[in-house]
Amino acid sequence: MKKIALVIPSLSSGGAERVISVLANEWSKMNGYEVHLFILTNLPDVYQLEKNIFVHRIGFKAKKNNRLLKLYMMVKSMLLFRREISRISPDFILGFLSHVNFFIILSLLFKSNRVFVSERNSPNLNKSIFFEWIRKFFYSFSTGIIVQSKTFKNFLEYNGYNAKIKVIPNPIQKLESINYSDTREKYILNVGRLVDQKDHRRLIDIFNLVVDRQKGWKLVIVGDGPLRKELLEYTKLLGLSNEVIFKGECKKIEDFYNTSQIFAFTSKYEGFPNALAEAMSCGLPCVSFDCVTGPSELISSSYNGFLVPEKDNELFAERLLQLMFSYDLRLKLSSNSSKISSELDSSKIAKEYLNFCIENSK
Template identity: 40%
Template sequence: MVVNVVCLIIPSLRHGGAERVISILANEWSRRPNLKVFIILLTKQEHFYSVNDNVTIIEPQEEYTSNLISKFYYSIWILKFIRRTIRELKPDAVLSFCERYNNIVLLSLLGINVKRFVSDRNNPKNTLGLVHENLRKRLYKGADGIIAQTTTAKDILYIKTKNPNIKAIPNPLRNVEEHDVTKRENIILTVGRNVEQKNQRELIEIFSRLEDAEHWKLEIIGVGDLRHELENLVEMKGLSNRVSFLDFQKNIDFYFQRAKIFVFTSLYEGFPNALIEAMANGLPTVSYDCPTGPSELIVDGKNGDLVELNNTDLFVRKLQFLINDDMLRNSYGEEAKNVKTKYSSQQISQEYLNFILK
């Protein structure tokens, strides 16, 4: 039996969408007797996601500080670390995640005879800065293939890189864990880091404008630099008893299954894991139609509501409709569950494998 060796490269396994996808792919592939899976981490951080015992994790022993000189020397060291590790493992394919790190990986593999693939995990319209934009333009063209998360992202990446082998593959959906939740509560839920991209200030403003909703609560699950500012905003609006903040939860399905509505106000995305997981748990959703991802998951008026980006008035109205209409919530929620078939981890992980090992 021929055994293929696959290396996945990512900065860390801390909480995040890219990290979740890597862990799902590694776990799915590791169940195959003809595959040996390695994950190469580029920084030393606590692991939020776990992988199967037969997945080998390789992480650097070196660390760096916020000092620019320290970061520079670490970049040089990590180039050598990647190059040395790949030469030792001799994989059949390397798949790297995350934009700026993809450039580092491609640089490190120059001159090594290995199939190399990269995947950007956010909206490819976003600029990476002068240096990394130029590197992406030059290095991505020489990659054996690029994996985009949406068809829109695929088109943008082709314009930027001119790589002829780009495939759009959505994120795999992990298996939903059923919890003993007997009744959903009047909770409007969102999950995402407390950062500008997630636009949670606007969400708090939207929640404050709902009418006859004193018996509803907003739950924000995530961490980030804006947490303190968001808490102050909640207090200023007199919503402290109705808005709560929680750190990321490993049993996140419990919170999906306890809530009645999921809201998503991001300004941009790659492919929103939190949104698809909420839908898989049967939650009706109201989401901004941001680039990219929500419009590929939500059929407006069938399994959720799509709202023009930053149209707060319409977002308030759509959310108000869901609050007031049990039947509409149930209808959206039942339709939303269909994502479990379309985006199953078994199916999507096979698409990835077919692309990088063909």
């Protein structure tokens, strides 16, 4: 029986949390594997786990404004984690997110455990030189690094990371999808938190360029966040309150994927664009900026969507108009984009993770 240990801050809402729960659940269904999940904080769970997964809650509860208590709890958590890993003796350990990876490696200093680390965001985020040096130092103790894109792999190799590096995209959740048809609502859909990274303000500007050229279309934004009030005011300022619809958070997101005609993606950067991948898997024709990282590894322009150079609002608007005018073009892109679902199937991605970790743990 092979034993696997996974480590994550929490199972609250988030991309890394979703992916690690998918991996844990998929591996727990395989014969010959015992899955242990370590959760480092006491935040409430959002994602569900299979009953045969062993869950270890370290329970870090220190308040952010009490540095001494926070340090004490951190050291206590590291010692508890080290003791539990020694007791379980897993064949390998997989951590998600930089600070968690640092926690694992520090906790297991001078031990021979096989530790794999996974980076979950864009390499172009404004990290300090000091952070980059720290990450490179810590990751030199890892057995392997898993990233979501070729861009991140190239970044690590260029900067001299000496561990084995593997590119594995995110699995997409299985969504109920219906055949694409012209009877759908004339919706241009976007799904994402209302934060600066997703650049909804630019999306609204682009929609403003096309709204008067093809009547009846609406921009539907699904998601919530700190910029909601600001975006609502901006929409009102442009006179688009009736044409731009903010739906807030939605638990059954496939309802929007299955009733919309087009998906528009304007993020400034991504680790892996989950919403774009989900939209494509449901057969939505998509227009996306070629941001760092992810869209270029999903979209082959004019085949299964349109990829637009960053900040080229006019070309983005032109691509939207092409789709708004032509149902035949939308149908063609829809047919090709839906093929992504088999490539990003959760069981397939889970096996890729497992094979890489097992092969390099021998």
